[in-house]
Amino acid sequence: MNDLDRRVPWQRPTTAFLLAQIGAHAATRFAQRIAGLDLTPPQAGLLRLVGVQPGQSQQVIARRLGTPPSRLVLLIDDLEGRGLVERRRNPDDRRHHALYLTDKGTAFMRNELGPAGAAHDDDICAGLTGAEREKLHDLLTRITAQQELTEGVHPGYRQLGP
Amino acid sequence: MNDLDRRVPWQRPTTAFLLAQIGAHAATRFAQRIAGLDLTPPQAGLLRLVGVQPGQSQQVIARRLGTPPSRLVLLIDDLEGRGLVERRRNPDDRRHHALYLTDKGTAFMRNELGPAGAAHDDDICAGLTGAEREKLHDLLTRITAQQELTEGVHPGYRQLGP
């Protein structure tokens, strides 16, 4: 028992602390993994959201992600320049740019990013059995519901260190 | 079933994704909570570490936190200016500054930061029963061990939004 433990009631890390610690760790590891795909975490999140909800305007996507629309511009510029995402002007209102995955983008999700995400999940859960992973997934899903977190979206993607 | 689900095998968020999502959420909520104590998350982490391992030099603390020593200076300056932390020069080697909590700092941990952490934990786990919280804590602890994460330290504290 150390000095502080004698005085404050923190004998062990709280569950919330462990969640933040492991969450940060998982985000960092994910960033490192997809760096090999020349992708930053925000780009990966955007790519996934465009794939799941194609045809949305940049305004809608920005609101969904909780980010200012101006931030999307450069992210999309890069993804579009690499031929993964496509802006299509709406003929009815030429101010809107609807976003779609290209065929190349779809293949990238299936062959590169998808497997990377699965491998990442295996990495993080390596210490648990299959049944334990299910239990953990269930408990975490309950938390996301109670805390009213948007499915498939989170702001905490972390950049890669040196 | 949406467009992307037909093409890539991501029917549900992975466990690793949920961990990152909830971890980011928890970090943000914690930042909001301790903002009422005029404390940033990095300051809270430093304060706790100084309390748990008093008498360490800034170099040692920096290595433990995985942060450059220069970053500690301003954090400590602020905490010292508020009378929560104390630098003590080592008479044997006057280059070293050993860090300690003041009595005021110890009281602050017990009466302010400690209860805030407990309330935060209750908030995040509000959707789970007591037994479920135990189970979750156990599973998360297993992950931290397998992933070799340092107890009580994580780099992912998040700043407060607007």
Next chain:
DNA sequence: TATTGTTATACTCTATAACTATA
């Protein structure tokens, strides 16, 4: 010369505000 702590500087990421075009 090597190390501790500090100060100065630069870089990254993000948000805010100004601007263009369409309506």
Next chain:
DNA sequence: TATAGTTATAGAGTATAACAATA
């Protein structure tokens, strides 16, 4: 005038590098 998207600017946070004191 109002909105979608873009560009320009500024801020927060952090890291890197130069510096002073001590060994």
